[in-house]
Amino acid sequence: MFGGPAVISTISPIIRRSGSRPVFAELGDENFSPSAVEMKAAVLPISPAIMPSPVLLWRFKVLLFFVWAFSCCKISWDSVMRMSADLRDLFLYEAFLYFNPLLLTTMMVWLWGVNLWVFDQSTVNYPKIFDLDQNHLTHREIWKSATWMTIIVPTSMTSYLYLYSHGEVSLAASQPVLLYAAVALILIFPFDIFYLSSRYYLLRTLWRIILPLQAITFSDFFLADILTSMSKVFSDLERSACRMVHRQVATIAWFEADSVCGSHSIAIPLVLVLPYLFRFFQCLRQYNDTREKTALFNALKYSTAVPVIGISALKYHVQPDMWTKIYRPLWLLSSVMNSLYSFYWDVTRDWDLSGPSRIFKFKSPMFFSNLFSNSWVYFWAVGSNLILRCTWTYKLSAHLRHNYLTLFTITILEMFRRFQWVFFRVENEWNKMTSHRQNPQIPMSDIPSEEDRLLGSTNHNV
Numbered sequence: 001m002f003g004g005p006a007v008i009s010t011i012s013p014i015i016r017r018s019g020s021r022p023v024f025a026e027l028g029d030e031n032f033s034p035s036a037v038e039m040k041a042a043v044l045p046i047s048p049a050i051m052p053s054p055v056l057l058w059r060f061k062v063l064l065f066f067v068w069a070f071s072c073c074k075i076s077w078d079s080v081m082r083m084s085a086d087l088r089d090l091f092l093y094e095a096f097l098y099f100n101p102l103l104l105t106t107m108m109v110w111l112w113g114v115n116l117w118v119f120d121q122s123t124v125n126y127p128k129i130f131d132l133d134q135n136h137l138t139h140r141e142i143w144k145s146a147t148w149m150t151i152i153v154p155t156s157m158t159s160y161l162y163l164y165s166h167g168e169v170s171l172a173a174s175q176p177v178l179l180y181a182a183v184a185l186i187l188i189f190p191f192d193i194f195y196l197s198s199r200y201y202l203l204r205t206l207w208r209i210i211l212p213l214q215a216i217t218f219s220d221f222f223l224a225d226i227l228t229s230m231s232k233v234f235s236d237l238e239r240s241a242c243r244m245v246h247r248q249v250a251t252i253a254w255f256e257a258d259s260v261c262g263s264h265s266i267a268i269p270l271v272l273v274l275p276y277l278f279r280f281f282q283c284l285r286q287y288n289d290t291r292e293k294t295a296l297f298n299a300l301k302y303s304t305a306v307p308v309i310g311i312s313a314l315k316y317h318v319q320p321d322m323w324t325k326i327y328r329p330l331w332l333l334s335s336v337m338n339s340l341y342s343f344y345w346d347v348t349r350d351w352d353l354s355g356p357s358r359i360f361k362f363k364s365p366m367f368f369s370n371l372f373s374n375s376w377v378y379f380w381a382v383g384s385n386l387i388l389r390c391t392w393t394y395k396l397s398a399h400l401r402h403n404y405l406t407l408f409t410i411t412i413l414e415m416f417r418r419f420q421w422v423f424f425r426v427e428n429e430w431n432k433m434t435s436h437r438q439n440p441q442i443p444m445s446d447i448p449s450e451e452d453r454l455l456g457s458t459n460h461n462v
Contacts (some may be wrong), residue, residue: 065151069154080092082165082166083165095161095164098157098243099153100233100236101233102183106153109146112142114139115426119426122371128433129218129429129430130218130222131217131219135197141195159172160175163175170250176244188203209282212281216282225279225418226418226422227279229415229417231271231273234271235268238267238268239265246260248260273305276302280299284296286298307331311327312331314327342389343386346385347385350425351425353382372423381420385420388416388417391413
């Protein structure tokens with residue numbers, strides 16, 4: 001104590017700036033001197049915590065992602081090449097069946113995040129359209145969820161391929177079962193994690209779609225329309241669940257047509273038609289609430305999908321001659337009617353574009369655009385929507401489902417069509433909400449009010 005170096009209290013306040021010498025001060029310390037401070041600083045140097053920059057951290061995450069993607073591709077390729085050529089196609093088809101639905105759902109989540117990002121950059125107030133509060137999920141949170149889905153689903157698929165090709169059939173069979181069980185548990189998890197309010201909002205909306213016992217809101221219509229584009233996803237989910245229940249995962253016995261989960265199962269067309277039936281009953285409920293005749297014509301549009309799916313499924317239950325002479329022409333006719341009717345409704349009702357003259361009017365104050373300033377975007381939307389509507393009819397046909405790569409490609413194209421449909425559908429709804437207030441000279445007959453007169457609207461947390 002006496003004659004020794006100055007003792008600095010451990011509770012003394014320490015103030016230091018970057019690039020300056022530390023300063024120690026304690027009231028009542030008689031031995032305080034600059035030399036003692038320098039000696040203490042030399043013994044116990046104090047430096048601020050070094051945190052990586054956000055750019056460096058982001059680059060590190062991207063590097064890890066590419067390493068993970070390369071590892072999954074390499075392991076999957078090696079696993080497939082280990083199998084014999086005659087068994088390889090069956091093996092890939094089964095793996096595709098289990099993981100295709102979740103991969104497509106992941107893609108849809110990514111695209112929905114892009115939709116929200118574009119809305120944020122524009123004047124379209126999508127929280128007001130969907131009747132959301134300030135706690136709704138933003139595009140960043142949607143992309144974060146999609147990132148985790150992008151990592152988890154391919155990792156499970158890679159594990160399935162690796163274990164199956166190395167003879168661990170029982171472990172391979174557990175991979176899709178665990179994956180689907182985890183997804184179901186996360187959706188119904190009752191604790192306040194994983195965006196509890198958003199998950200329950202989604203479940204409540206799905207319940208109102210299945211049982212439209214109360215007034216239909218715009219979000220109910222909107223999500224039900226998206227579900228019609230995912231009808232094949234639900235069909236594959238049903239077939240996957242059937243195999244899991246009957247313990248047929250990682251086997252090829254189910255390829256027999258007369259098996260429980262075979263390709264001739266009546267459950268396949270029933271699940272395909274369910275989203276259209278849900279939307280059909282929504283339209284009937286809307287007509288009951290509003291007495292708008294437009295709702296009946298909308299219901300008629302969704303009913304045209306039933307013959308396409310039903311007649312296609314008859315191929316497995318009628319003679320080949322009858323299919324060629326009678327049912328195939330009927331299927332082609334119903335397909336053309338469904339495609340053209342759906343295209344007409346998209347352009348004239350959902351988007352409120354009655355033709356080229358209407359598209360050009362988006363440059364005028366009367367029919368303004370909040371998303372795109374160039375009219376060619378609307379011409380592209382109209383043309384591509386017509387083409388993709390016709391290709392989607394191919395996807396609804398049960399007798400054409402054996403070429404799974406072609407069907408997977410068509411499903412991706414349909415999701416892209418729905419992705420661009422979202423822009424113009426939401427923009428049209430926002431225009432209807434604001435055009436009359438900003439332009440009172442517009443006659444009310446020019447403003448479609450398909451959902452404006454719906455009864456009631458609740459505020460949801462998303």
